[in-house]
Amino acid sequence: MLNIPNFLTLLRIALVPYIAMRLLDGAYATACVLFIISALSDWVDGVIARHWNQRTRFGAMADPLADKLTMLTVTLLLTYLHALPWWFTLAVILRDVLIVAGALAFHFMIGQLVMAPSRISKLNTALAFILLVTVLAIEAGFLPDGPWRAALLYSTFLTTVLSGGWYVYVWGRKAIEARKAI
The missing domain is CATH 1.10.287 (Helix Hairpins)
Structure with missing residues (x-):
């Protein structure tokens, strides 16, 4: 529809x-x-x-x-254009692969997975958006470059890693609970 x-x-x-x-x-x-x-x-x-x-x-x-297509495309291209470091983009890709692979593994090994974004994941999405807009604006000449660019980059990197770890923790706990129920 x-x-x-x-x-x-x-x-x-x-x-x-x-x-x-x-x-x-x-x-x-x-x-x-x-x-x-x-x-x-x-x-x-x-x-x-x-x-x-x-x-x-x-x-x-x-x-x-x-959302993923847009964010990942912009992240990859900004890395290709040397506006973002490769290690940041690698963390973003690994987190997304981890989430998709984890969800599929849970679905096929345990059962249906009900996914709700965590607070850290929502924070990560917000920071990633702000980072990408900031980098685009700096590259466009709308904003001057400054130390806050690095602060945004490292904050977004941290929430990327933490949110990926959070999903592993939550799904692992759910998998253990599901196995105990059998």
Whole structure:
């Protein structure tokens, strides 16, 4: 069903190649604006879906996929363009692989996994967004570079590692409880 939240999710997915092309062209200002539009549409689609009860199965699957696709594309390209360090991007990729692999392993070995984002994961998402907008804005010349860029980078790195560890801990505990119940 194509409702407004699902349309906005599809719009976010469609924006990814345009953001990528602008980054590769060195048009950081345009990429920054498109990235902010994408993030705002994510917020708007969530508000609409919750407030007007327009949640769908498609939206539940496509929305986080659109988020990951957008964030990972921008992170990878900023690393390729030497605006972010490789070790940061490696941590982001490893965390995402860990979450997907862990969820699949739990599903096939234990049973259905009910996933809810943790507070540390929500903080990580917020910091990652702020970091990416900041780096894009610096590269576009909208903001001067400063020590707060490094502070944001290390804070986001820390929450990336902690949130990945949190999921391993929670799923491990759930797996032990499920095994005891058998």
